[in-house]
Amino acid sequence: MTVVTSTNGLKLRIVSSVISNNIFVTPDIVLTLPMKEYSAERKGALLCLRNDVESNLMSQDVCKIKQIIAKKFGCYYVADTCINRPIRMADRDIVLNTCLKEISTYQIIITDKLHMMIFCYLTKTPCITLSNYNYKIVGVYQWIKDCSYIKHIDKLDQLDETIEYLTSMSKEDRYSVTIDDKFDDLVKLIESV
Known part of the structure; x- marks a missing residue:
């Protein structure tokens, strides 16, 4: 049996529950989608x-985050990545592109x-990530940690300075990372089948 996962955390769980010598760790495939830079002004x-059991934040943590953002920006917006309705296959690209375009209008996302x-x-939208109850966000972040405009913080007292750092970054200073070569083992595996 061969298993492919996007994080080392999941690899450890698989190793402890399944006997398999063939475990490949590769980036999340979504990271290979083309970069989309929209021309909208970021504001x-x-x-x-998260507002479910996967959240790692206490209500006082959420209040602290909201206070910091309100102090820096005056107001802020709240959104969710879940769309609670069926999306027809023919509409998926339109819905995704609409979502990406909306995301690109913000100066920063937490x-x-x-x-x-x-x-x-x-x-290429500046983003601060916070841990949730599992290892997924931190695990996938490891693939893009050298990207200049995505930063992970472990403690909320890092939030203020990280917001300052990311919002002062010019468009020219936003660089991503190349991960295409990280799929080489997976490509070899597929070709061998």
């Missing part, structure tokens, strides 16, 4: 936090959601 802050971090990566 304000967006907060996209999130504990994996896909919001990935969407920020794809749109």
Whole structure:
């Protein structure tokens, strides 16, 4: 049996529960989508936090985050990456591009959601990630940690200075990372089948 995962944390869980010598760790495939830079002027802050059992934040933490953002930006927006309705296959690209375009209008996004971090990566939108109850966001962040406009923080007392750092960054200073070569083992595996 061969298993492919996007994080080392999941690899450890698989190794401890399944006997398999063939475990490949590769980036999340969504990271290979083309980068989309929209021409909209970036304004304000967006907060996209879990409000379910996967959240790692206490209510006082969320209040602290909101206070810091309100102090810096006056107001902020709240959004979710979940769309609670069926999306027809023919409409998926339109819905995704609409979402990416919206994300690209913000000066900064603060999130504990994996896909919001990935969407920020794809749109070169400055983003601060926070841990949630599992290892997914931190695990996928490891693939893009050298990207200049995505930063992960472990403690909320790092939030203020990280917001300052990311919002003062010029468009020219936003650089991503190349991860295409990280799929070489997976490509070899698929070709061998």
